[in-house]
Amino acid sequence: MLAKSAVYGLAASAGLAFIGYCIYFDQKRRNDPLFKQKLRERRKKNKEKASKKARGPIPDLESPADRNKFFIQEVQVGEELLAQGDLEGAVEHLSNAVVVCGQPQQLLQVLQQTLPPQVIQMILQKLPEASVRLNQSASQGEMMEDDLE
Known part of the structure; x- marks a missing residue:
């Protein structure tokens, strides 16, 4: 019986630690003044990379x-x-x-x-x-x- 309560205690501690970790980094992200700008730049870069990959260069069609x-x-x-x-x-x-x-x-x-x-x-x-x-x-x-x- 004691072992079950210890397991539950460890699981609860791990869950609280994870939630605390999430809250800490969410707060850090929200307070970063350049976060939205960095996010937009990253999305734009990914979109450009995907479009270049999909389209590819069009070769000389005469050859x-x-x-x-x-x-x-x-x-x-x-x-x-x-x-x-x-x-x-x-x-x-x-x-x-x-x-x-x-x-x-x-x-x-x-x-x-x-x-x-x-x-x-x-x-x-x-x-x-x-x-x-x-x-x-x-x-x-x-x-x-x-x-x-």
Whole structure:
């Protein structure tokens, strides 16, 4: 009987110590004048890092090797995102792959056989936007190269 009360006492002490720890650091956080600023900066950095990772640099689409590498990368990322359940991200990457593909009709046929109809419909809706975005990126890349010369 004495052992049970000792265990309960230890559990209560540990719980109180944890609550005290939480209160102390919460108070310390609230009194830090730069906390909100640091938090905003950290969130902004994480958001930028995530968007860079998701979008990635758009290569020179005139080079067949770069175009092929970009195509394979976009298909792989699209498949990974589909497996994770992120339909929007997967559709974006797969539509990029269709735009840079040398034979888009054949790729669309393959995708129709392997993907659900709603995903195919989303890809078809996203194609014009992806085409414009990739063409703008390519033309901006050319403009930047011209500026460097």
